[in-house]
Amino acid sequence: MDNRSLYDSFDQLEVELSTTMNQLLEIKESLQKLVEKNAELELENQHLRQHLEEIDNRNATPSRQELSRSRMNLEKLYEEGIHVCNVFYGQRRKDDESCAFCLDVIYGERSK
Known part of the structure; x- marks a missing residue:
């Protein structure tokens, strides 16, 4: 290879590398935008999940662990088919029907 062709090859390689470098910079910028958008969406998703959980907690009936020991005993009797309300206390629930008084x-309310 003579000096002229070597120099031309080197110039061509430099142009190709410059083009490749520009493409890499564009890809890097796109990737940065995607990473930022992803982080933003993850944060928004987390806030929405927390908001949904708060709404569910407001609307949900108390879980078994939140009940006092005496209410857990009443719940057990109720599940066995016995009324625990003051209206029908001690009577069997026919066909295990629900009783609004017992559930109340x-x-x-917790303040009782």
Whole structure:
């Protein structure tokens, strides 16, 4: 290879490398935008999940662990088919039907 062709090859390689470098910079910028958007969406998703959880907690009936020991005992009796309300206390629930009075005694307001 003579000096002229070597120099031309080197110039051509330099142009190709410059083009490749520009493409890499564009890809890097695109990737940076995607990473930022992804982080933003993950944060928004987390906030939405927390908001949904708060709404669910407001609407949910108390879980078994939140019940006092006496209410857990009443719940057990109720699940065995016995009324625990003051209206029908001690009577068998026919066909295990629900009783709003019993449910209010077990899961009603906490301030009682």
